[in-house]
Amino acid sequence: MATDIVAQLADSLAKAGVEEGELSYKGQGRKLDDAKSVEEIVKEIQDFQGLQALRLEGNTVGVEAAQAIAKALETKSEFKRCYWSDMFTGRLRSEIPPALNSLGDALMMAGARLTVLDLSDNAFGPDGVRGIEKLLKSTACHTLQELRLNNCGMGIGGGKILAASLIQCHKSSSAESTPLSLKVFVAGRNRLENDGAIALAQAFQLMGSLEEVHMPQNGINHPGVTALATAMQHNPNLRILNLNDNTFTDKGGIAMAQALKHLHSIQVINFGDCLVRPAGAIAIAETVSEGLPILKELNLSFCEITEEAAVTVAQAVKNKDQLEKLDLNGNSPPTTTFAITPFSTPPSAPRPPDVSSFLSFPSPDKLLKLGAKRALLIEQQQYFNSAVSFSDGLLKKAFTTPSFQGYSFVSSLLVLLGLIKSEDKVKPVLVVPGHLQALEHVVRQDYFPKESVAVLEAFMSR
Incomplete structure (x- = not known):
């Protein structure tokens, strides 16, 4: 009985999260290989009057299945939003472009006017960008407002194809006065x-027209940063600029400081781990002190900023009434600089060397930062990556299995962590940092229910 109630509650919560005009198969872990495997989905698309959005995240879609879904979309002229992240897991890279081409052709045939296109976490490389090139250039994307391509492995080639497609789309849409x-x-x-x-x-x-730009961890150095800074000056409504973990150096930092002078609507600046150095930090501080009236967050953590430069930054934000967060952690030396303003982040221990950042984008500078134990740290990170990859596969399948009792799982987890007592006298395990790191990873994933995250947070924050 209790299991049925929990299942009904979970079903109600899932339906509550669905927007108007939206058909969702999010996180169901379906393996959709051929037309037969998507018969149910195709029928529901066909029967859905006024379909505006389709969620396919967390499933895996093959070419034939994509073609069948595309055929059903050909008549959906009111369609606006594609939530298609993480939908090619386990597929050959060669399968992805034809699948995307089929879906894109269907949207163009339907006369759809897209506002959201989300293809994040698909790791499709430059070939995947070619799969959406025709769609991006078409009238279907003249109305596009959100383009999300996080963690797709586009590379330089994919970036250039994407840029050319957006430029062509702007040109053709401008010709139509839209x-x-x-x-x-x-x-x-x-x-x-x-x-x-x-x-x-x-x-x-x-x-x-940009209001949010998120381009962290892209291996961009100061020439690329300078080009982006120039471009940002022409986007006066920009509110959020996240370039975390690229390499500005003082040249890029100074160029970005000049760009910020034109961005009076900016609220969040994330240049953490960007090596802006003292000259770049001081230039940014000058811009902040002279303007940016509604700034809420400024992140210059792990940027090799000296104490003098950190003090200058802290003083620059002292009178910013709307500031909620100033992050200067991880700079050298760690001092009481952070206590200068009540909005500042409190002092904390230096962050461990970022091995994952080095493995994602290797550089001599990052390797040296890992210190004398770099070989051990890299080996440990690789073991950790393997562990979380296994956890992701196991938990993703578990949470998408209808019979899985998520609340029982969370209760058992709290018992093993020693946060609650078990009626069955189950003893907690010896918790080591690796356990907590893995837990921190899994709760951030889409498959992990938000209500379970809230329960864990409530107990662990005590």
């Missing part, structure tokens, strides 16, 4: 590097 006005652009962890960033900067400058 210029492309993209508001949100997300492309973290894509190895865009300088050439990819410079190409995209041209598109950004042309559009001039």
Whole structure:
């Protein structure tokens, strides 16, 4: 009985999260190989009057299955939002472009006008970008407002194709007096590097409509950062700029400081782990002190900023009434600089060397930062990566299995962590840092229910 009630509650919560006009198969872990495997989905699409959005995240879609779904979408003229992240797990890279081409062709045939296109976490490389190239250039994307391509492995080549497609879309839409006005652009962890960033900067400058830009961990150095800074000046409504874990150096930091002078709507600046160095930090501080009236967050952590530069930054934000967070952690030396303003982040121990960042984007500078135990740290990180990969596969399947009792799982987890007592006298395990790191990873994943995260947070924050 209790299990049935929990299942009903979970079903109600899932339905409550569905937007108007939306059909969702999010996180169901379906393996959709052929037309037969998607018969139910196809029928529901066909029967859904006024379909505006389709969620396929967390499933795996083959070419034939994609073609069948595409056929059903060909008549959906009111369609607006594609939530298609993480839907090619286990597929050959060669399968992805034809699958995307089929879906894109269907949307164009339907006369759809997209506002959201989310293909994050698909790791499709430059070939995947070619799979959406025709769609991006079409009238279907003249109305696009959000483009999310996080963690897709586009590389320099994919970045250039994407930039050219956006420029062409802007050109053709402008000819119809409805210029492309993209508001949100997300492309973290894509190895865009300088050439990819410079190409995209041209598109950004042309559009001039961006409100959020997220491009962390792309291996961009100061030439690419400078190009992006120039482009940002032409986007006066920009509210969020996240370039975390790229390499500015003082040249890029100074260029970005100049760009920020034109961005009076900016609320969140994340240049953490960007090596802005003292000159870049001081230039940014000067811009902050002279303007940016509604700034809420400023992250210059792990940027090799000296104590003097950190003090200058802290003083610059002292009178910012809306500031909620200032992060200067991980700079050298760690001092009481953070206590200068009540909005500042409290002092904390230096962050361990970021091995994952080095493995994602290796550089001599990052390798040296790992210290004398770098070989051991890298080996440990590789073991950790293998462990979380196994956990992801196991938990993703578990949470998407109808018979799985999620609340019982969380209760057992709390017992093993020693946070609650078991009626069956189950003893807690010896908790080591690796356990907590793995837990921190899994609760951030889409498959982990938000209500379970809230329960864990409530107990662990005591």
